[in-house]
Amino acid sequence: MPDIKHFDPDASLETVVRLFWRQGVASTGIQDVVTATGLNRSSLYATFGGKQELYLAALRRYLEQRSQPVFRRLAEDERGLPAVSEFFDGLIETRCSGEYARWGCMVSNAHAGAENSDPAVRAVLDQHHRELCEALYAALVTAERQGQLAPGTAPGASADLLALLAYGVNLRSRAGADAATLRNTVTAALDSLGVRAAP
Amino acid sequence: MPDIKHFDPDASLETVVRLFWRQGVASTGIQDVVTATGLNRSSLYATFGGKQELYLAALRRYLEQRSQPVFRRLAEDERGLPAVSEFFDGLIETRCSGEYARWGCMVSNAHAGAENSDPAVRAVLDQHHRELCEALYAALVTAERQGQLAPGTAPGASADLLALLAYGVNLRSRAGADAATLRNTVTAALDSLGVRAAP
DNA sequence: AAAATCTTGAAATGACCGTTCCAAGATAAG
DNA sequence: CTTATCTTGGAACGGTCATTTCAAGATTTT
Numbered sequence: 001m002p003d004i005k006h007f008d009p010d011a012s013l014e015t016v017v018r019l020f021w022r023q024g025v026a027s028t029g030i031q032d033v034v035t036a037t038g039l040n041r042s043s044l045y046a047t048f049g050g051k052q053e054l055y056l057a058a059l060r061r062y063l064e065q066r067s068q069p070v071f072r073r074l075a076e077d078e079r080g081l082p083a084v085s086e087f088f089d090g091l092i093e094t095r096c097s098g099e100y101a102r103w104g105c106m107v108s109n110a111h112a113g114a115e116n117s118d119p120a121v122r123a124v125l126d127q128h129h130r131e132l133c134e135a136l137y138a139a140l141v142t143a144e145r146q147g148q149l150a151p152g153t154a155p156g157a158s159a160d161l162l163a164l165l166a167y168g169v170n171l172r173s174r175a176g177a178d179a180a181t182l183r184n185t186v187t188a189a190l191d192s193l194g195v196r197a198a199p
Numbered sequence: 200m201p202d203i204k205h206f207d208p209d210a211s212l213e214t215v216v217r218l219f220w221r222q223g224v225a226s227t228g229i230q231d232v233v234t235a236t237g238l239n240r241s242s243l244y245a246t247f248g249g250k251q252e253l254y255l256a257a258l259r260r261y262l263e264q265r266s267q268p269v270f271r272r273l274a275e276d277e278r279g280l281p282a283v284s285e286f287f288d289g290l291i292e293t294r295c296s297g298e299y300a301r302w303g304c305m306v307s308n309a310h311a312g313a314e315n316s317d318p319a320v321r322a323v324l325d326q327h328h329r330e331l332c333e334a335l336y337a338a339l340v341t342a343e344r345q346g347q348l349a350p351g352t353a354p355g356a357s358a359d360l361l362a363l364l365a366y367g368v369n370l371r372s373r374a375g376a377d378a379a380t381l382r383n384t385v386t387a388a389l390d391s392l393g394v395r396a397a398p
Numbered sequence: 399a400a401a402a403t404c405t406t407g408a409a410a411t412g413a414c415c416g417t418t419c420c421a422a423g424a425t426a427a428g
Numbered sequence: 429c430t431t432a433t434c435t436t437g438g439a440a441c442g443g444t445c446a447t448t449t450c451a452a453g454a455t456t457t458t
Binding site for chain 4: 204205238240
Binding site for chain 1: 222223225226303307308309310311312313315321324325328349351352353356357359360362363364365366367368370371373374375376380383384386387388390391392
């Protein structure tokens with residue numbers, strides 16, 4: 001007998017993701033959300049709860065829709081080092097040009113803000129980090145199996161290293177770092193993992 | 200003929216640094232500053248100007264008092280790779296234990312927030328990054344001169360890489376990353392730069 | 399068509415935001 | 429000791445914050 005929603009919660013949440021991603025949660029007011037989504041306050045609160053719950057929903061959506069698909073592609077890629085290289089190319093491309101240029105990574109941004117004192121937020125950050133490391137690890141194990149790694153290179157430690165490097169890329173790109181510079185840096189990192197230059 | 204200040208502006212600014220460092224500028228109100236410093240609003244505004252100028256002064260103080268001394272020590276260290284290793288050990292120590300544990304780096308944090316849209320803030324971030332890269336570069340050139348680097352390792356690109364790694368350490372430590380894990384990751388990075396393991 | 403129930407719009411809530419203002423207090427110079 | 433000038437305390441400013449409330453509107457079931 002009830003009325004139905006007159007909007008698409010999923011599309012609204014995607015709008016909210018972009019808002020929080022770009023501006024951060026502390027600098028984004030509910031009024032901003034109301035304006036950007038076109039919803040009004042009642043529908044917003046009835047659908048998502050308060051601001052913190054809304055942010056959490058947006059952060060989880062970011063992880064699921066933006067991060068995990070990329071991680072999955074990396075982990076399942078059978079090429080080894082080229083897959084890792086392509087992962088970073090795509091990362092830098094996304095961070096430095098197009099619609100999301102200079103937005104950084106929503107999860108990386110959350111690391112630096114006051115929002116990470118919420119245990120539920122912290123859990124998303126840890127999950128993101130774990131999954132990133134695991135995907136890199138899978139790709140490096142593949143690379144090792146194909147003899148692409150320099151002797152003495154441990155896939156586990158190298159995966160952690162590349163994960164931290166990705167956070168660095170995310171941070172610096174948000175402050176306007178040059179894409180070419182970032183690419184050079186990443187290339188140097190990958191070269192130091194791989195077997196020494198063939199002619 | 201005038202009255203003199205009844206407080207030490209430098210000590211007050213140091214208190215403000217810690218406030219903004221820990222909580223971020225967006226989550227810290229002027230009331231928080233008033234409470235923490237013991238100043239009242241009039242003195243605060245007369246001495247430092249508004250909130251944005253206060254934040255900028257605090258950020259610059261952080262760079263000068265916290266970052267640059269460490270950079271200088273690194274750049275002037277004549278040992279090469281051990282100097283770099285010690286730099287990261289100290290970084291992880293500061294980020295994970297003691298008074299500032301889990302605060303991250305104030306400059307790294309500023310990368311991720313909305314405050315970086317201010318050109319003056321952006322300039323501090325760029326200066327920080329440049330000086331960090333230069334210090335690492337100096338240490339790596341020293342290392343190269345002493346034959347500590349693996350053949351084919353370019354000091355410039357490696358310095359950029361280690362700088363991004365430092366940002367990664369800063370971010371993850373703020374979210375509670377384990378010090379031992381961070382140390383392992385950094386060790387792996389440095390090993391990949393150095394000449395292969397001697398017995 | 400009527401009843402039931404959810405959604406929606408818009409106003410109102412009290413708390414807090416950054417900032418300003420001004421009278422009262424304190425200090426140094428004449 | 430008076431005068432000039434800055435500092436200080438504290439109240440007050442308009443605006444915005446997240447959240448709540450409630451009547452009016454819309455939709456499905458009976």
